[in-house]
Each structure stands twice: as C-alpha cells, then as structure tokens.
Amino acid sequence: MRLDTRTLVLMAVAIVINVVVGQIAVWVKLPLYVDAVGTVLVAILAGPIAGALTGVLTNLIWGLVSDPTAAAFFPVSMVVGLLAGWLARIGWFRSIGMTVAAGAVIGVISTIVAIPIIVYMFGGVTGAGTDFATAYLVAVGHELVRSVAIANLVQNLADKILTCLLAWLIVKRLPLRFSSGFAFFAHSKV
Amino acid sequence: MAVARPSGSDHALLYVPGTSWLHRLNPMTKLVAVLWIAVAAFVLPTAGTIALAGLAAATGILAGAGKVFARRLAFTLTPLTVALFVVHGLLVGHGNQTDWFGLTVSRDGIAFMFHILGRIAALLAGSLLFVTTTHPARLLKALDSKGFPPGMAYLIASPLLLLDPFTTRARAIREAQSARGLDLNGSLMTRIRAFPALLMPLITLALADIDHRAQVLDGRGFRAVPRRTVLDPPPDSPAQLWARRLILISIPFQIAGGLLWR
Amino acid sequence: MNAPLLDLRAVGFAYGETPVLRDISFAVHPGEVVALVGRNGAGKSTMLRLLNGLLRPDAGTVLIDGADTADRKVSELARTVGTVFQAPEQQIFNATVRSEIAFGPAQLNLGEDALQARIAEAVARTGLEGLLDTHPLDLDAATRRFVAIASVLACAPRLLLLDEAQRGLDRQRRARLADIIAEERAAGRAIVLVCHDMDFVADTADRVLGLAGGLLAVDATVRRFFADEQAPHSVSVERPQIAVLAAALGLPVALTPAELVARLVPTMEGDADASDH
Numbered sequence: 001m002r003l004d005t006r007t008l009v010l011m012a013v014a015i016v017i018n019v020v021v022g023q024i025a026v027w028v029k030l031p032l033y034v035d036a037v038g039t040v041l042v043a044i045l046a047g048p049i050a051g052a053l054t055g056v057l058t059n060l061i062w063g064l065v066s067d068p069t070a071a072a073f074f075p076v077s078m079v080v081g082l083l084a085g086w087l088a089r090i091g092w093f094r095s096i097g098m099t100v101a102a103g104a105v106i107g108v109i110s111t112i113v114a115i116p117i118i119v120y121m122f123g124g125v126t127g128a129g130t131d132f133a134t135a136y137l138v139a140v141g142h143e144l145v146r147s148v149a150i151a152n153l154v155q156n157l158a159d160k161i162l163t164c165l166l167a168w169l170i171v172k173r174l175p176l177r178f179s180s181g182f183a184f185f186a187h188s189k190v
Numbered sequence: 191m192a193v194a195r196p197s198g199s200d201h202a203l204l205y206v207p208g209t210s211w212l213h214r215l216n217p218m219t220k221l222v223a224v225l226w227i228a229v230a231a232f233v234l235p236t237a238g239t240i241a242l243a244g245l246a247a248a249t250g251i252l253a254g255a256g257k258v259f260a261r262r263l264a265f266t267l268t269p270l271t272v273a274l275f276v277v278h279g280l281l282v283g284h285g286n287q288t289d290w291f292g293l294t295v296s297r298d299g300i301a302f303m304f305h306i307l308g309r310i311a312a313l314l315a316g317s318l319l320f321v322t323t324t325h326p327a328r329l330l331k332a333l334d335s336k337g338f339p340p341g342m343a344y345l346i347a348s349p350l351l352l353l354d355p356f357t358t359r360a361r362a363i364r365e366a367q368s369a370r371g372l373d374l375n376g377s378l379m380t381r382i383r384a385f386p387a388l389l390m391p392l393i394t395l396a397l398a399d400i401d402h403r404a405q406v407l408d409g410r411g412f413r414a415v416p417r418r419t420v421l422d423p424p425p426d427s428p429a430q431l432w433a434r435r436l437i438l439i440s441i442p443f444q445i446a447g448g449l450l451w452r
Numbered sequence: 453m454n455a456p457l458l459d460l461r462a463v464g465f466a467y468g469e470t471p472v473l474r475d476i477s478f479a480v481h482p483g484e485v486v487a488l489v490g491r492n493g494a495g496k497s498t499m500l501r502l503l504n505g506l507l508r509p510d511a512g513t514v515l516i517d518g519a520d521t522a523d524r525k526v527s528e529l530a531r532t533v534g535t536v537f538q539a540p541e542q543q544i545f546n547a548t549v550r551s552e553i554a555f556g557p558a559q560l561n562l563g564e565d566a567l568q569a570r571i572a573e574a575v576a577r578t579g580l581e582g583l584l585d586t587h588p589l590d591l592d593a594a595t596r597r598f599v600a601i602a603s604v605l606a607c608a609p610r611l612l613l614l615d616e617a618q619r620g621l622d623r624q625r626r627a628r629l630a631d632i633i634a635e636e637r638a639a640g641r642a643i644v645l646v647c648h649d650m651d652f653v654a655d656t657a658d659r660v661l662g663l664a665g666g667l668l669a670v671d672a673t674v675r676r677f678f679a680d681e682q683a684p685h686s687v688s689v690e691r692p693q694i695a696v697l698a699a700a701l702g703l704p705v706a707l708t709p710a711e712l713v714a715r716l717v718p719t720m721e722g723d724a725d726a727s728d729h
Binding site: 003005006008009010011012013015016017019020021023024025027028029030037041053057058060061063064065066067068069071072121122123124125126127128131134135138139144166169170173174175178181 | 203204262265266269270273274276277278281282302303305306309310313314317318321326341344345346348349350352353356357360364374381382384385386388389390392393394396397398400401403404407408412413
C-alpha cells in the first residue's frame with residue numbers, strides 16, 4: 001500500500017504531535033498522557049494502516065528520544081491506530097456521542113493489549129500512578145492480572161476518550177481546503 | 191503508553207557525541223547487537239541479565255555516555271523497584287515469607303522483583319548503547335544505503351528534526367494564550383478547558399504546513415525511485431558484516447538454549 | 453496629574469548570563485501612545501514581555517496600575533494588558549472569526565449582552581463584518597492580524613501592547629490601525645507599540661522610547677526626537693523623509709506633509725513679498 005507524500009508528511013507531523021502533546025498535558029498538570037492524539041487524527045484522515053504506522057513509529061521515536069523501554073508498548077499504539085481507522089470507516093467519528101463511544105472501545109481493547117506487556121515484561125507494574133491502584137487491589141485480595149487490568153482500565157478509558165474527543169475537535173475545525181484533500185476523511189464527514 | 195515518563199521539557203536526543211569505537215561501528219551492526227541483547231534479556235536468568243546490564247552500562251560509560259546511562263537507568267528503575275517491591279515482595283502471595291524490619295516479605299517475591307528488574311535493566315542498557323552512540327542521521331544513512339524505503343526513512347528522520355521547533359512553538363503558544371487571560375493553574379475543569387487552547391493552535395499550525403512541505407518534497411524527487419543513493423554512507427567492513435551474520439544466526443540458538451534450560 | 457498606568461523602576465533583565473536590559477525607568481500615563489524603537493535585538497520584544505508579565509524582571513520593578521507584576525499571574529494581568537503578538541497564528545485556535553474574538557472577553561466573565569456588545573464593537577472597528585463565520589486560517593495574513601487585534605480590543609484592556617502590528621499592512625489597513633490607536637488614546641488607554649516604521653511612529657505616537665546597548669537611550673516626545681539629528685542615529689533608526697526634508701530646508705521639524713507645507717508657505721510668501729519690492 002503506497003501512501004502519498006501528503007499523507008507521509010501528515011504522519012510525520014502527527015508523530016511529533018503525539019510526543020509534544022504529552023508535554024502540554026504536563027503543563028496543565030493533567031493526570032492523563034493523551035499521547036495518541038496524532039495517531040487517532042491520522043486514522044480519521046487517512047485510514048487504519050496509516051494510523052497504526054503512526055502509532056508504532058511514535059513509540060520508536062520515543063525510544064530514541066526518551067525511554068527505550070516505553071517502546072515496548074508499540075503493539076498498543078498499533079491497535080489504537082487500527083481501531084480508530086476501522087471505527088472511522090464505519091462512521092463512528094461523525095458525531096460527538098459516537099466519538100466518545102469510539103474512545104471507550106479503543107480504551108478497553110488497548111488495555112487488553114497492554115496487560116500482557118505490563119504483566120509479563122514489567123511484572124505487573126508501570127512505574128506510574130496506576131501502580132497505587134494496582135497495589136491497593138492486590139492488597140484487598142484480587143489476583144495480580146485482574147488488579148492490573150482494573151487499575152489501568154480506568155485511566156486508559158479516560159485517556160482514550162479524551163484523546164478521541166480532541167482528535168474529533170481538531171478535525172472538525174480544520175479548514176476545508178485541508179481536509180478535503182484526504183479521501184478517507186469522507187467517512188467522518190457529517 | 192503506561193510507563194512513567196519524565197516531565198522534563200528537554201527533547202534533545204539521547205545521543206551523546208563522541209568518537210569511541212562504538213560510535214564508529216556501523217549502525218546496522220549495533221542494531222543487530224541490540225537485538226541479541228534483547229533476546230538475551232528474556233532468556234538469561236536474573237544473574238545473567240544483571241551481569242549483561244552491568245556490562246552494557248560499563249561499555250556505555252567507556253564510550254562517554256555515563257551520565258545518560260545513570261540518569262535513564264535511575265529514572266526508569268527506581269519507581270519500578272518500589273512498585274515491584276510493594277506488589278510482589280509484600281502483597282502478592284509469593285512463597286518463602288520472612289520477617290524484615292517488621293514487614294512480612296516474601297523471598298520469592300523479591301527474587302521475582304530482581305528477575306524483572308534485571309531484564310529491564312539489560313533491555314534498557316542495551317538500547318541505550320545504541321541510542322547514545324548513534325545519531326539518527328547516521329542511522330538513516332545506514333538504512334538508506336542498505337535499501338530502506340525512503341518513505342519510511344522520512345518518517346523516522348522528519349519527526350526527530352521537528353521535535354525541537356514544535357516544542358518551542360508550543361511554548362510560544364502557551365505564552366500567547368496566557369497573555370490573553372488563559373489560566374493554567376485553576377481547578378481541574380479550568381485546566382481541562384485550557385488544554386485545547388494550547389493544543390489547537392499548535393496542531394492547526396502544524397497541519398497548515400503540510401501541503402507546503404509535501405510540495406517541496408515532491409519537487410525534490412522524493413520517492414521518485416525506490417532506492418536512494420547515499421553520498422557518505424557510514425563505513426562498513428567485512429568483519430562487521432560477518433559479525434552481524436553470526437549474531438543473527440546465534441539468536442535462534444539463544445532462544446532454544448533458554449527454553450531448554452527451563 | 454493622573455497616576456501612571458505603567459511604571460518601570462530600574463528594571464533589568466538578562467537571558468541566562470547575557471544582559472539584555474539594564475536600569476530601565478520610565479512611566480506611561482493613560483492617553484499616551486509610546487513607540488518603542490531600536491535596532492533588531494535591542495530588547496524590544498523582551499521589554500514587551502516584561503510589560504505583560506510573561507517575563508519577570510531580574511532587577512527593579514514593573515508596576516502596572518500600581519501593582520507589581522512579580523506578584524501577579526500572567527492571566528490576571530491580561531485583564532489590564534492586551535498584547536497583539538507578531539505571529540497571531542500562535543493565538544488562533546477557534547474555527548470561526550467570531551469565536552476567536554469572543555475568546556478573550558469570555559475569560560472575563562462578562563454578562564452575555566455585554567459580551568455580544570464588545571464583540572460587535574470590535575468587529576466594527578476592525579472592519580471584519582461578513583467574515584465572522586470564516587475560519588481564521590483561511591484568511592490572508594493581514595486580515596488575521598486584524599482578527600487578533602479585534603480579539604484584544606474586545607477585552608478592552610487599559611494598556612495595549614502592539615508588536616509590529618503595522619507590518620505588512622496595505623495603506624487602507626494601516627490607516628485603520630492608526631485610527632484604532634487614536635480611538636484608544638482618546639478613550640484614555642495607554643498604548644506601547646514596537647515599531648520599525650518611523651513614518652508610522654510619526655503618524656501615531658506621542659512619545660518615543662529608544663533602546664540601545666540594553667539601556668534606555670532616548671525618552672522624548674516624537675517631535676523632539678525627530679527634530680534632533682543625533683537621537684534617531686543613536687538608536688539605529690532613520691528619521692522619516694519629511695523630517696529629513698524639513699531639516700534640509702532649515703525649517704522647524706515637520707512630521708507630515710501638511711505640516712511641512714504649513715512651514716514652507718510663510719517662508720515662500722515672505723520671499724514673494726521681498727521680491728515684489
């Protein structure tokens with residue numbers, strides 16, 4: 001599948017957006033990562049393959065720039081891109097309500113993909129805030145995998161719903177002369 | 191991504207300039223070596239992974255990247271150690287419990303903790319060896335000279351180059367919006383509403399650029415042919431070529447050995 | 453005499469080890485239009501950021517309406533100080549001109565009616581009628597600048613900071629901007645404009661502050677500044693053509709063609725009288 005130059009440039013920009021948005025989230029002290037906005041954006045404009053590739057490369061770039069072990073989560077980013085693209089194709093990004101639903105679906109499935117990585121590679125912890133929840137759940141008697149799942153699910157749901165909403169907002173506000181150049185975007189136009 | 195990230199605004203590469211033998215190795219050789227280390231990290235027992243991590247770190251220090259190694263290893267491993275200790279040492283019911291300063295600690299849990307930490311340390315140290323001694327531009331040239339598709343090479347090079355200008359722009363936007371009354375320190379709701387005001391100008395500016403960039407690229411014959419000629423590819427040698435082949439061949443044996451050990 | 457709206461006392465600022473501004477003291481009162489001039493890199497943009505709170509001085513105090521900027525948040529100061537930045541694209545994030553203009557006043561918690569009135573007024577003054585539903589980024593750069601100006605005007609700040617707002621504007625828009633500045637002055641607002649265009653300075657400003665070598669080298673009325681040969685030179689700016697011409701003709705300083713003519717006519721009539729005899 002050959003992507004045209006414009007799509008490639010969009011993807012490159014989206015990768016940078018993924019990285020920089022995380023920085024902005026820190027400025028407003030948001031307890032979420034929101035680091036897949038670019039991935040979902042590309043998925044809505046150019047389809048699932050482009051979206052998935054954007055996600056995977058973001059992890060790669062992140063590994064080169066900041067934390068090589070975070071790159072281990074590339075399957076999660078890939079799934080986010082694929083799902084967003086497939087859901088966009090069936091029109092889930094046309095209205096705000098459906099976008100929230102899309103975020104929920106992506107949140108649940110990406111958590112499922114993340115759990116084996118967290119459990120197997122990192123022993124069930126992430127080194128981040130969700131570990132408090134995980135520890136608490138284990139302490140009250142839940143077994144490890146379930147605790148990891150619940151703890152990360154809540155945060156991931158909020159994160160992905162916000163991410164999809166932001167992507168939707170951005171896409172809605174794009175000047176016409178820009179968005180009309182992406183054929184796949186027709187699936188999400190009202 | 192679910193792992194903890196640094197809140198530093200420094201988006202400089204992890205690359206540390208230098209002239210060590212590691213720096214001079216062909217990036218492809220280094221990539222293959224990292225792959226070998228990654229497999230070893232999963233296959234070796236705890237003592238092995240810790241030794242591997244130590245070896246990699248020592249090599250990194252010799253190559254001049256000691257500070258980066260120290261910082262990244264500390265930053266990543268510290269919260270993980272704490273969390274693993276609490277979850278596996280104290281909470282999850284691993285066997286072999288013993289008393290330790292009043293806490294009931296599980297020796298098996300601690301062993302597991304070190305098992306995970308060792309593996310991550312080895313993975314991290316291995317990747318750092320690559321990342322600190324290979325400038326992305328050189329990596330791209332190496333990939334290009336081996337026939338990597340130019341589109342993919344662009345997708346790696348361009349984001350790396352755009353990171354700093356985008357971060358600068360994001361800061362300028364934050365200033366401009368604050369000067370218009372945007373409050374970044376309010377209640378959670380205020381802050382959530384402030385988020386789009388910081389994000390949108392950045393993204394719309396970034397997207398507005400795209401058409402122009404695409405035209406410039408096409409005008410320069412981007413992807414007109416499937417392979418690019420590289421004017422100064424990183425030096426390679428028959429020795430390195432054979433080393434890479436040997437390492438790659440050894441990987442299945444590594445995996446088999448690891449499985450048999452269990 | 454009314455209290456100064458802006459009062460700088462021995463202000464100094466350095467970027468890391470490099471000093472940019474030293475010992476700057478001046479005051480601006482309501483109803484004054486002050487031009488900030490100097491060569492590129494003289495510290496004019498830095499000065500603007502000290503005035504809207506984006507930067508805090510390393511030495512001295514910046515008082516806005518009597519209160520020290522060091523104690524206030526940028527977003528709080530934004531109620532009193534409005535800035536039109538050089539690159540309005542960095543502020544624009546809404547999809548329509550209307551919502552973009554409404555953003556600033558919306559932060560001020562006005563009533564709905566007051567908000568609409570402010571917006572309508574800003575739109576009328578900047579000539580943006582008919583463009584309210586357009587995406588700001590679909591507009592040309594000059595119109596976008598006016599969208600940024602409108603969004604700042606709608607906040608009705610008492611101190612208005614303009615960073616090269618006149619750059620790249622065609623004649624009609626320049627005139628409109630000059631009108632807006634005059635209106636603000638008449639309404640008792642204070643305006644500080646960073647400007648490289650000395651004709652525009654001569655047209656709109658009352659006073660000139662010139663930066664050179666990190667110091668405030670010049671603080672004079674516009675007339676005095678352009679009458680002097682050395683002063684503009686000391687801050688690396690050129691006098692407007694009209695002033696140069698007036699000086700060459702040995703006449704008192706003129707800032708507009710009309711003034712020059714007014715100065716010339718008596719002289720010419722005087723000569724005519726003389727030649728009649």
